[in-house]
Amino acid sequence: MNPDHTYFTVSINPIANKADLSVLFSGEGKPVPLHQWGPAVHDYYLIHTVLSGEGVFEIRNRTYRCGPGDTFVIFPGELFSYIADADRPWHYVWVAFVGRAVGMTLSSMGVTPENAVISGSISRSIRHLYRRIRSSFQQSEYPVLEDLKAGGWLRLLLSELGQTNGHRLTDKRAAESDIERQIGQAIRYLELQYTQPVSIESLAHSLGYHRTYLCKMFKQSIGLSPMQYLLKIRMERAKQLLKTSMTIDQVASSVGFNDALYFSKQFRKWSGVAPSAYRKQHLSYSCHIIE
Template structure:
């Protein structure tokens, strides 16, 4: 399989009226994504094309009309069938939105929510998110007002969470605490040049054991998790208007060419495409 993604069309929508909410419209042919994670909750609607959808060790199937739900930190990849193309819209939703809507639905302190079903065949749910995506994409003079957009977002999330979410169980074993110590070290400085010895020291384990327990907890080896953090930081900097060269340097990549290649492999778009929207 060719490892060079074919990006026919990619558009990003970041609406200042909905902070912590971003929509990507994508039309892809061929391989586009390597396995990756997101810090946000992801909800997408497939418009056309079929795909094998890898999610945390499982391979699922998506088709037009399906709603795809991905929790933060879940390792996933979705690429069109060979010789075909795929069109979909994907929302990236800050955990703050999920926490607030969850508290309104189930009461304060309900816990950490997660989507229980990764692929939904539900026409009403797809329609709710399609209406939200359309409203967020509209521009003057027909732009939706803040109340309409907030109402569509909260209504769609409320319907999804009330029917297809549960509360994530606590993960407080000693092994998970050691893995969390490594994750916290990487989270605190994604651009840093931490060595494996640094990670093992934070975990209080040997180097081999540290690698094994981290991957068991988060689905990725530490170096791949750090790359994902760097890409997420780069997205924030680019959205704020930072230059691509400065972003590459600030996020710890070797050079701009390396940054562009890795960013494309993780987001399905070049840094320029992402920044342009």
Template sequence: MEESLYLLKKTINTYSDCCFLYCGFSQTEPKHSFGPAIRDQFLIHIILKGEGYYSIKNQKYFLKKGQGFVIPPNVSTFYQADEKNPWSYVWMGIDGKLVGDYLSRMGITNDRLSFDIQDLDSFKSLIFECFTYEKDTLTNELVLQKQVYKFLELLSKSAAIHRQEILTKKMNPYVGRTIEIIRQNAYKNISVASIADQLSINRSYLSRLFQQDIGCSIKEYINEIRITISCDLLSSTDYSITEISEKVGFANSQSFSKAFKLITGISPTIYRKKRVGLGRIRKEE
């Protein structure tokens, strides 16, 4: 569970180089997790307090206050707050053809997606400044595009690749391959048995390996991937709940809504209402 303040905007114009999509601030509770998720854009986190870990590809990275991490497009990721010292962070979602090049020139590549930060207050101030441009006006839209470049400027000045080794853990190869199969087939009627057959491995053994490395069952992981995809569809499209449930592989809207509320704590309809503009999101009692 987390307390989250966010801003999600749908732009009127097209900005091909760099484009503001959303930003936010979260204060998490112990062991609060997000994902597994697959994004279509770059999502950059700056850790303000506490600690936690995130897993990407076949590796886990254990990070803390004064560090940050990038979630690149089209890669499955999962992150979780520490049990004793949960983290808080700000984030910004950015799209555009130049973003990857900018990050690469800062030394942030697919092989080095975490970094050290020297000026946390500036990042926090910038994100909270974004919240003041909630209204849908051309001026606000242009200012938010400018904020993207300010964010990248801060990152360029402040970020440094880790000067010391960070704690990491390598995933089992079968677990990594399972995640890849799920990523490629999340929209289909995929099952634990079908994955085990494809990998020529005992289903129970694969499930144990996955639970040890990821911390949840394969079925839970599949559902969370589908729910994360549906969150993006609820935020950025006008598809009906029934259409979205079909697109993410649920048999009907009832089973989709039940799974959605189990994972997010709120219904798809309420999520859609809350995720437009500026707002807070928390689980219903």
């Protein structure tokens, strides 16, 4: 038993993973009155959800009094401290995690070092998700699968917390116009679907706009029409693939062209040289660098 807690349990990820999102450890505890941590810094993200009782959390010179249903977030490299209440010390669950995309994910949820507490985040499903994260690490013979499982439960937990924090998401969305959000969605669609036959008519319909209006607003936003932007994506990707051992036919197919001759024509118009010439130039340059 941890001497600073009347109840304490923790589960630890057996492998170190620096993926987009990976759990390090997760636990549950009931600290004794006035149990304090910090001021200190961590090199990982750590969130606590209060199940009962109260305590105080401080970060970025802001003080939050947290009670049942509140979740406070510790950010890596940020000085923080927290202390359990003298009369009603909190009972909380926690999960620590790392990942390349974590900061962006939390920011998109409206959670930042300046707004580090999510209020009203206790529910049966959130308790369940914390339990599933902890139970993922059973010291099986497949630790990589344990890591994947825990990461999946963590994503669901963050989604639940994001739903609770919906008012901040609404405020963030209000700063953008509807068409700006739709243009962003159109850009994302083209960046992900460039290998497929793309119909701007269908894209506009799915977004709820007339094709002409979408094209006009798209060009005002990024300076290119949707089809020009799609071609740009395809040609830039083709340049990368032409530096490999793939054939021209394979490159064409990989960037959304069923006809290699038509691809070559479009590539020449875009870059000023044929795909084969571009490849030769690159190979010659590479050989020169090696020599």
